[in-house]
Amino acid sequence: MKQGTDVRVPEDIAEWVFVDPEDNDTVVRLFVDTHHRGDARVQSWVTAVKGLHTVRDITFVSLSDLVRLRDAVRQASQNTAGLTADDLRDVSANQEQVLRLFSLAAELGSSDFHMTIAGYTRIEMRINGDLQVIKDIPREDGYALASTIILSMCDVTEKQFFPNRKQDGRVKAEFLRKVNLFGARYSHTPTVDGLYVVMRTIADDGDNVPSLPALGYLPVQCGVVDNILRRPEGVIILSGPTGSGKSTTLRVFSAMYLGRTGGKKRLLTIEDPPEGRIPGSIQTPIIADKADPEATKLAWVQSISSALRLDPDAMLVGEMRDVNSALTAINAAMTGHQLMTTLHANCPVSILERLVVMGLNPALIADAQLMIGLLSQRLVPTLCPHCSLSWAARQASLDAADRDRLTGLFTADALTALRFHNPAGCSHCCKTVYGTVFGQGIAGRTVIAEVIQPDARFMQIFRERGKAAARQYWVTTLGGITRNQHLLIRIREGRVDPLLAEQVCPLDEDRLTLNATAPTTTDAGEHRHG
Missing domain, CATH: 3.40.50.300 (P-loop containing nucleotide triphosphate hydrolases)
Structure with a gap:
């Protein structure tokens, strides 16, 4: 389902109607809020659309259904296209970098991303419970990103950036919509060498x-x-x-x-x-x-x-x-x-x-x-079912303590059914970002x-x-x-x-x-x- 770009909807009725074009964009389906089906403006618009397009059917639905239709289109568009030029319109260079980190976190299935700012800034993401390094950037760039989030991207926070004490914030909805997130919260604390920043991301998967x-x-x-x-x-x-x-x-x-x-x-x-x-x-x-x-x-x-x-x-x-x-x-x-x-x-x-x-x-x-x-x-x-290792393939590389522990806990028959992590991974579980491979062997x-x-x-x-x-x-x-x-x-x-x-x-x-x-x-x- 996609929202047609060639069917103009007047602003005064945009909340009450939804256009769903067929694959060839010449046949459309119209959805209309049932409480506004008799509105003269809606009826006039429907007549105009019928004069320019083939209307397969008109369905009268509740306003909540219209909202769900629009949300489904938005989510499908962002899932397939990632950040678009429209998403990045009217955002600063630093805001764009933050949004790209959010987008990458969603792509990698990360629940949080961390910035440890000391002699340089290390950016990490928590993937399947473990932290993995994404990239290193200059110390000053880390502070710039942190201050940008606090000062211009949060709606519940203080008016100033204080790197020398704890601060928390919640990212504004206008930014969350660009990266298909339900929520994101910011927290930082000073360290002996600089600043430690954590961003928790909450997917919009309701x-x-x-x-x-x-x-x-x-x-x-x-x-x-x-x-x-x-x-x-x-x-x-x-x-x-x-x-x-x-x-x-x-x-x-x-x-x-x-x-x-x-x-x-x-x-x-x-x-x-x-x-x-x-x-x-x-x-x-x-x-x-x-x-x-x-x-x-x-x-x-x-x-x-x-x-x-x-x-x-x-x-x-x-x-x-x-x-x-x-x-x-x-x-x-x-x-x-x-x-x-x-x-x-x-x-x-x-x-x-x-x-x-x-x-x-x-x-x-x-x-x-x-x-x-x-x-x-x-x-x-x-484990990735495509590349996990059998007991026969793994036991020789186990250290003596691990091998003795497993043989003491499992019978010989049970040992043959065990599978082990393959750190090399395979094409089914690996993804390369910034020259680093992620997801090796873990599904x-x-x-x-x-x-x-x-x-x-x-x-x-x-x-x-x-x-x-x-x-x-x-x-x-x-x-x-x-x-x-x-x-x-x-x-x-x-x-x-x-x-x-x-x-x-x-x-x-x-x-x-x-x-x-x-x-x-x-x-x-x-x-x-x-």
Whole structure:
């Protein structure tokens, strides 16, 4: 679908109509806002178009459908053409360099790009979780790019560039549209040698939200999540380190909720900043002076409290940051709302422990009717299926410690099924930028997760006997799949290099953390209840 360039649309009706030309540009389809179908200006324009073109049909749609049509055309155009001359019109040379970095980040699938300014400026991008050098530029050019972003490309920031103290900003929508981004945020901090800058990029992929299986969740885990999301009220907390895909997973949960309710329930989000578009929801940012931590904490509490007056059915709170925001969020769930949020914790059971440490009453959080879902996830790199190496091809080049560890953990039959990273890569996974090859041997990343739907007994064990006992009960009685078991499934499928994966989760983690009576075989893992 493309917007015709030879069909002129008057500015006074441009919001109400859309032209979709056929491949030969002589036959067109017209889309008209149904509420303006009787407008004399629209009718006159349609008559004029019919006199110059063959109109295959006229479809009357809602204004929201027209917006989606235009967005689809814009996104398709940018996906195929990258930055165009129109995109770079009226931007400065430094702004253009920043936009080209954004565009490159999207092309390489990078979540962030970094500038380390010292004796020179090194530009790196985080690709599949790892930093890779893009290029080096002069020190002065790095400062020029940083100051350009702060002074002319951000809409929530200070009026001056201060390289000697921390600063944050959010890139203006007018620049984001040029590179097909939903959001981008800037942050810098001074170092002993200069300045460290990080730009987080958020793709505008709200119409292409992945499914849980696409993220890497196992079928049984997907079933547990579905059961949790069917609950009309309660708190769902997702944990994991920075960069573990929590925001994406919450967007998937949101899409599942909105899909099931058919748009008849209101989902309201509170985020700092919004981490991706969620069609059908009302997304609200935290408005506060980000240089003032106390003001930001207060803004979180006030935003959650005021959201309850906006008649939501469910809420997504980007993060529980402190005891006050956690209490306010939990109170929202206690008043009959479903609430999804995130918290930094090592595992699902540690979520409860962390809330206790933050100062919440253990009796409050150890309530299976209130805390309805506890989840944790990590991301591990997946191998290129075209060039990954077999055990026979890789074992000779392994150092003795790695070889002994693998032979001690896997049977002879299991070893033959292992696949390993090929650092040379191949034509399917490699891409060359600025003379540097990226993506060698890595196809992407997949989730390894733990999903707990607590019952009353689980909560009782947590309160009386602690985290380890509650986790043991989850595995042995509720049939929970640990992240270790999840990882071993992916390793035995040949999708994940065991040595790369161990940088995320130890291969023998369950042996170290669970009693010997706990089931640990991956054969049973696909059939458990989570």
